[in-house]
Amino acid sequence: MNIESQAPLRPFHLAFPVDDLENARQFYGGLMGCPEGRSDSHWIDFSLYGHQIVTHLDPDFAARPLVNPVDGEQVPVPHFGVVLTMADWQALADRLSAAGVSFVIPPTVRFRGQVGEQATMFFQDPSGNSLEFKAFASDDQLFAKA
Numbered sequence: 001m002n003i004e005s006q007a008p009l010r011p012f013h014l015a016f017p018v019d020d021l022e023n024a025r026q027f028y029g030g031l032m033g034c035p036e037g038r039s040d041s042h043w044i045d046f047s048l049y050g051h052q053i054v055t056h057l058d059p060d061f062a063a064r065p066l067v068n069p070v071d072g073e074q075v076p077v078p079h080f081g082v083v084l085t086m087a088d089w090q091a092l093a094d095r096l097s098a099a100g101v102s103f104v105i106p107p108t109v110r111f112r113g114q115v116g117e118q119a120t121m122f123f124q125d126p127s128g129n130s131l132e133f134k135a136f137a138s139d140d141q142l143f144a145k146a
Helices: 021-031 086-098
Strands: 013-018 036-039 043-048 051-057 066-070 073-077 103-110 118-124 130-135
Touching (some): 021 036, 021 043, 073 118, 073 130, 086 118
Antiparallel strands (some): 036 043
């Protein structure tokens, strides 16, 4: 059975550690504008463009940076994010830039003129978790092969 289906895309769930829940609340809820869902003294649910992300408290958490080269950039691994429309990507890039976010890889276009050309940006949350948000001029490029 193929895992792909013709059903509408379902929300994704991702749980990850943070070293401070209040900093996570300010970053994801405040800066990123993610509506907060349920929470407890050790975790907070957020809606990230309709996807459920959950920050779990680990006071000793320390992100271990690893990078891989991609199109001339050193991309942090692991990372997560959402593929946005180009308009939503630009609005997020503008909001983060105006807020003075320090980008790991600033808003740019990767693979320019090639299959899979995409707008992308990388930044980190206060705990050092890396996020990437990207957009394509056409969504059919998401899994396109050369």
